Amino acid sequence: MLMSTQSRIILDPSILSGKPIIRGTRISVDLVLELLASGWDESTIIKEYPGLCREDILACIKYAQEIIRSERVYSTTLEGKITG
Numbered sequence: 001m002l003m004s005t006q007s008r009i010i011l012d013p014s015i016l017s018g019k020p021i022i023r024g025t026r027i028s029v030d031l032v033l034e035l036l037a038s039g040w041d042e043s044t045i046i047k048e049y050p051g052l053c054r055e056d057i058l059a060c061i062k063y064a065q066e067i068i069r070s071e072r073v074y075s076t077t078l079e080g081k082i083t084g
Helices: 029-037 042-048 054-070
Strands: 009-011 020-022
Touching: 009 054, 020 029, 020 054, 029 042, 029 054, 042 054
Parallel strands: none
Antiparallel strands: 009 020
8 A cells, every 4th residue: 555645744833843743643753753763663652652553653754764865965075086
């Protein structure tokens, strides 16, 4: 099943200063990612935040992946530069 993050992740300036949140909640994408990075599993997150479902958690991961994919990275090495 393909899922659009746009249907689950929103930016609302009146909620959490416009941070990306899960639609219908005040739960931010970065909170969900922080919980996952801290070792929480999906069932624990859903138990502690009963307003969430598996698709919400997956939408947070997908949102982060889309941000990283669009990020521009520039090398800061001095490779090829002649030094005195």
